[in-house]
Amino acid sequence: xxxxxxxxxxxxxxxxxxxxxxxxxxxxxxxxxxxxxxxxxxxxxxxxxxxxxxxxxxxxxxxxxxxxxxxxxxxxxxxxxxxxxxxxxxxxxxxxxxxxxxxxxxxxxxxxxxxxxxxxxxxxxxxxxxxxxxxxxxxxxxxxxxxxxxxxxxxxxxxxxxxxxxxxxxxxxxxxxxxxxxxxxxxxxxxxxxxxxxxxxxxxxxxxxxxxxxxxxxxxxxxxxxxxxxxxxxxxxxxxxxxxxxxxxxxxxxxxxxxxxxxxxxxxxxxxxxxxxxxxxxxxxxxxxxxxxxxxxxxxxxxxxxxxxxxxxx
Ligand SMILES: NC(=O)C1=CN([C@@H]2O[C@H](COP(=O)(O)OP(=O)(O)OC[C@H]3O[C@@H](n4cnc5c(N)ncnc54)[C@H](OP(=O)(O)O)[C@@H]3O)[C@@H](O)[C@H]2O)C=CC1
Ligand SMILES: CC(C)(CO)C(=O)C(=O)O
Numbered sequence: 001x002x003x004x005x006x007x008x009x010x011x012x013x014x015x016x017x018x019x020x021x022x023x024x025x026x027x028x029x030x031x032x033x034x035x036x037x038x039x040x041x042x043x044x045x046x047x048x049x050x051x052x053x054x055x056x057x058x059x060x061x062x063x064x065x066x067x068x069x070x071x072x073x074x075x076x077x078x079x080x081x082x083x084x085x086x087x088x089x090x091x092x093x094x095x096x097x098x099x100x101x102x103x104x105x106x107x108x109x110x111x112x113x114x115x116x117x118x119x120x121x122x123x124x125x126x127x128x129x130x131x132x133x134x135x136x137x138x139x140x141x142x143x144x145x146x147x148x149x150x151x152x153x154x155x156x157x158x159x160x161x162x163x164x165x166x167x168x169x170x171x172x173x174x175x176x177x178x179x180x181x182x183x184x185x186x187x188x189x190x191x192x193x194x195x196x197x198x199x200x201x202x203x204x205x206x207x208x209x210x211x212x213x214x215x216x217x218x219x220x221x222x223x224x225x226x227x228x229x230x231x232x233x234x235x236x237x238x239x240x241x242x243x244x245x246x247x248x249x250x251x252x253x254x255x256x257x258x259x260x261x262x263x264x265x266x267x268x269x270x271x272x273x274x275x276x277x278x279x280x281x282x283x284x285x286x287x288x289x290x291x292x293x294x295x296x297x298x299x300x301x302x303x304x305x306x307x308x309x310x311x312x313x314x
Contacts, residue, residue: 001172002027002069004091007057008034008043010076010129010264011101013137014144017043017054018176021106025057029087035061035087037135044136059233063090070096070165074111078102078279085114092119097165099123099148103197104279105190105287108153112124122186123148124193130264145179149186162293194284195250198302199227200257201265202281202301208270208314212259217220223297224254230295231284237291269305277305 001024005016008030020026030038042055043140060066063086072092076084081102088098099121100107108122118233127144130135148170152162166182173180183189200211203223209213214220226252235242268275284298 001025001071001168002057002067002171003138004066004069004072005075005170006031006061006087006091007031007075007080008038008134008137009075009077009131010137011127012073012124013038013043013135014045014055014129014130014139015073015075015101015176015178017045017052017137018178020056021052021054022172022176022313024172024176027058027060027069027091028056029063029084029091030059030061032061034134035059037133041135044139046132046136048140052174063087067093068093068096071169072096072098074098074100076102077274078104078107078276079274081107081110082114085111089115091151097121097152097162097169099127099169101146102279103193103276104283105187105194106191106279106283108190112153118152118162120153121149121151121162122190123151124186124190127133135308143177143179146181147186147189148180148182150182150184164203185311187240188235188242188246191231191240192246192250194235194280195228195231195242195247196253197263197265198231198280198284198298199224199250199254200223200261201263201276202264202298202305203227205269205308206301210259211254211257211261215254215259226250226297227301228254230288230293230298233286233293234284234291234295237293238287240303266314269308270314275305275309277302277309279306 004027016026040058042053067185112120125146128141129139170180211260265275281298281301288295
């Protein structure tokens with residue numbers, strides 16, 4: 001099966017490599033700094049137990065060179081989404097699908113607005129992976145997973161053609177060693193992950209500490225609980241049925257996560273890089289305003305961290 005992956009960062013290089021290695025034909029669209037390393041040496045994939053080099057079937061940084069494929073996986077960061085639209089459109093067959101894997105809840109709608117209806121399949125991934133240098137990706141920890149919608153965003157009944165493509169992608173990911181599935185309730189799953197990531201990113205950066213320190217200290221643990229509750233309140237006010245059980249599940253995941261963990265947004269802000277703040281706590285604030293829900297903690301996080309972003313570091 002032919003699959004286009006947009007972006008060769010932590011997610012894109014990892015998924016391009018494992019899909020190509022397990023027999024899919026991957027076309028990889030990259031920014032110029034990734035082109036020569038991957039074209040000349042393939043993707044070097046380092047995991048806790050293994051090291052391999054995999055050459056994608058095709059790699060390019062030119063939209064005009066892209067072939068159309070039935071599946072496009074968009075892995076750029078949320079603040080890079082607009083710049084990736086031309087390549088996403090050019091690499092998609094008219095009856096194909098685009099899978100989004102960004103953290104947050106806004107990417108599927110943004111891509112749908114740009115590309116049109118019935119193409120965009122929202123998804124999320126559990127993985128810890130990062131680029132060591134262009135062409136070299138390192139994945140740590142347990143087996144990655146991907147959960148995706150069982151139909152494109154906004155499509156009422158699943159069209160059999162699109163359902164077939166989604167099931168085929170799930171199968172290809174499983175063959176690549178990824179725990180993949182498709183669900184009829186992807187919006188709820190996205191919001192559950194949103195509760196987790198906004199808390200890790202927002203409270204972690206505000207505290208300027210590793211997860212274990214602020215999670216287990218009474219006063220800042222209150223912020224963890226408040227953050228999860230605020231995001232859930234926004235979800236519920238938008239009609240998304242995130243439950244008490246979901247809330248407990250997310251708090252449990254935060255409690256079990258490694259004490260030394262930090263979110264990528266925290267690391268980005270600390271390093272003075274562009275961050276996903278506006279699509280994490282910033283999006284919580286915007287989405288809360290739409291439904292009249294008060295989110296004082298995420299408002300504070302957004303305001304304080306935007307100062308850090310403006311200054312160039314935490
Ligand atoms: N990495 C992880 O462990 C996880 C990440 N996520 C989410 O996944 C998303 C991606 O994260 P991650 O992979 O870590 O981010 P990275 O920054 O590592 O990767 C994004 C890549 O996309 C490239 N890119 C940007 N614009 C374009 C474009 N127009 N065309 C082609 N490529 C482009 C970037 O190029 P350049 O390098 O030149 O900037 C970069 O290599 C984020 O939303 C993140 O929150 C979710 C779960 C886990
Ligand atoms: C879940 C987690 C923390 C893993 O990388 C993440 O998505 C991020 O750092 O942005």
